[in-house]
Amino acid sequence: EAQVTQNPRYLITVTGKKLTVTCSQNMNHEYMSWYRQDPGLGLRQIYYSMNVEVTDKGDVPEGYKVSRKEKRNFPLILESPSPNQTSLYFCASSLTSASYGYTFGSGTRLTVV
């Protein structure tokens, strides 16, 4: 089944403890992206990747890192999480950056205390 898989679904962590949220797609998509969703703010882009080893900042990249060493994986790294990063995170992918159809992962609800 074609899908975008995120892990974990839920995570509670403490301020400053490094964490990684994984994202993997099995559709051979070139384009992958991370969004955070907060009430009243919709989906805001954190980072995106046009292809392997090509990443760039979105609208709200501060406090986050990403890597794209292989086509299928696009992990989101929080080196030193803070409470303002408490949010619902979605990974999405599409065939290319010019493609229109986005497939979203199931989401990761992160709480930083």
Next chain:
Amino acid sequence: GENVEQHPSTLSVQEGDSAVIKCTYSDSASNYFPWYKQELGKRPQLIIDIRSNVGEKKDQRIAVTLNKTAKHFSLHITETQPEDSAVYFCAAKRNNNDMRFGAGTRLTVKP
């Protein structure tokens, strides 16, 4: 960059009534306008989309209209049902650029 505004932020209708959600965009080069439905605790799912060379598109009870001159597009849901209750997001995209989303509309359909 692209800026997408969505109204209203919340909408409550009686079952069987119509619901309309409106979005405006700023980048005249945007050429793709999808609508996503997000049920509680789930991922956004594409429900309908429209490209800039089309003025209207319909799929059963759902329709989307696009006014390129005014740079606005709307989602119309007719004969609403309780299962239509969800958060709806509009978005705008142009070639090789990222999708920009509206802030979302929480639709409640009362039985």
